[in-house]
Amino acid sequence: MSEVVIEVEKLYKMYRLGTIGTGTFRRDLQRWWTTSVLKKTDPYFHLQGDNTTAVNKESILALQNVSFNVHHGEAIGIIGSNGSGKSTLLKIISRITRPTEGVVRGKGKVSSLLEVGTGFHQELTGRENIYISGYILGMTKTEINRKFDEIVAFSGVDKFIDTPVKRYSSGMYVRLAFAVAAHLEPDILIVDEVLAVGDADFQKKCLGKMREVSQTDGRTILFVSHSMQAIKNLCDKALWLDHGKMQAFGPVSAVINNYLNSSLHTNLRQTWANPKEAPGNDWIRMKHVELIPILSDPDAPMDIRTPLTVKFQFWCLKSEVHLSVGLLLFKATGECVFDLPSTPTLTKKGIIEGECTIPGNFLNDGSYYISLGFVKDTSVPLFDFSECLSFDLQDYRGDIKWYGKWWGAVRPKFPFELKQTNKVLY
Structure with a gap:
């Protein structure tokens, strides 16, 4: 130890x-x-x-x-x-x-990088501020001279190093400030x-x-x-x-x-024992709705790799209904990611079950909610059960070194490979 x-x-x-x-x-x-x-x-x-x-x-x-x-x-x-x-x-x-x-x-x-840019003077050039900031952070002039070229290269502002930092963009300013602090020892x-x-x-x-x-x-x-x-x-x-x-x-x-x-804000399960108290109407009454994450480790959080199974049960209160159910997935901000209808089925009075699995490596990280829409004859709305389930998906990058926000509502994992050819370029 x-x-x-x-x-x-x-x-x-x-x-x-x-x-x-x-x-x-x-x-x-x-x-x-x-x-x-x-x-x-x-x-x-x-x-x-x-x-x-x-x-x-x-x-x-x-x-x-x-x-x-x-x-x-x-x-x-x-x-x-x-x-x-x-x-x-x-x-x-x-x-x-x-x-x-x-x-x-x-x-x-001990060196602390708590406030990037501490000690910078707006009227001085980038070169002068490197020396002043280096002194403040505990570097000697010899150390700054030895690392000066490396600091400038790291910052990416070499063309503007002799320009007063008040003319820098906020990004250039932060880059130079961090470059100085990053080269402490x-x-x-x-x-x-x-x-x-x-x-x-x-x-x-x-x-x-x-x-x-x-x-x-x-x-x-x-x-x-x-x-x-x-x-x-x-x-x-x-x-x-x-x-x-x-x-x-x-x-x-x-x-x-x-x-x-x-820190998850989730609603993964709802159950009703009595149809009179359950949400619905004269056609449909909900009995049970649940989101089941398929995890190898039950203590692990749901992330973008996790398959999600939606299961639901409802009381069908009418006979001979040509019924289908739409599973609608929304981002927390309200944008619809998809609207997936079930196969239309002729149903009788009684308890009807439904199940659908959203595969892993399909959704991006973020917060989502699910709504169920019940439709008769593929065209007549019967009942909308809005926001019945909600969940958060955490990020996962594996060996990828990019840490910014991944673009897109979905994040599918399709086969995508690069292959070296034998062609020679002249």
Whole structure:
């Protein structure tokens, strides 16, 4: 087992709502003296037993009893919804802000990429800003000189390197800023949401550089991202935060699966025992409708590879009805992906069953809902059961290194191959 390079122990961070500091100069001074000089507990931070909710109506706990260790050479992905405390945790580890309670211990040089472009001056050229930003981030002039050409090439703004950055586009500005930070040589690299900005080429370069730092150079990385595919490809372990509390810390796939399953907004099953209480009318009454994902691992989330079986039952209340059912799949935004009719069938009074399977590797990732439309004689609408099922499909890329949004409502996996010919080009 490699040595521990980051140790976080019982970390809390409290913020007061609507005020800066404690609210008065006297209490700010007392707090500074107690915590900085006497090295004692913050006098204005009190936990009531094991209570880890907001301390009072004027305060909120951004982090609550967070503890974990990071070993040398590990890449740790930090996941969670907005406001869960991810950026606060990175700022404390980076020593940008202090914890209210708890301890963070670290070994080695730490470099943080939390705000891309920090230290850039609008009136200075790209060349001058490389040197200024490099100094701010801890590089020496010798290091900057040695890496200057590599930084410029990485950024892709070589034609404009002697132009004031105020004339750069936002994309050029971000590229140059990240290029400087990406060529640091820290023992620990802390990165917060670099994939939230920039185009596809920029994202690919960001992840490629971080993968090089982690796997080739053996450095430790803490990486925050909302791209689960990027986390899976880059990181060994994952830390899941929810409202400041640590929900899980361990192997990346297991933690991500638990996180995705917890955040799904699904309605996979509805059942009615009595036709009088079931949705419908004088022709049709629903009995049961269900979406069954076909998963080899029942704990895994549904993703684009997962076949989905729709099963339903209904009471047919009339005899001799030439009946068909349309299965309509919609994106969450309302666009219809397909309308699939069943084979028209002559039905009698009683319970009718239907089943349809949507194959895996057909739909794109995203949120969907299903509606059922009952039709007589292939032309007369009888009953529409709108939005009876809803589900989310997660992304899956495998070995593909493209992490941007995949285009299209569908994402079929058709046979598509390249073949080398024996023809010689002159």
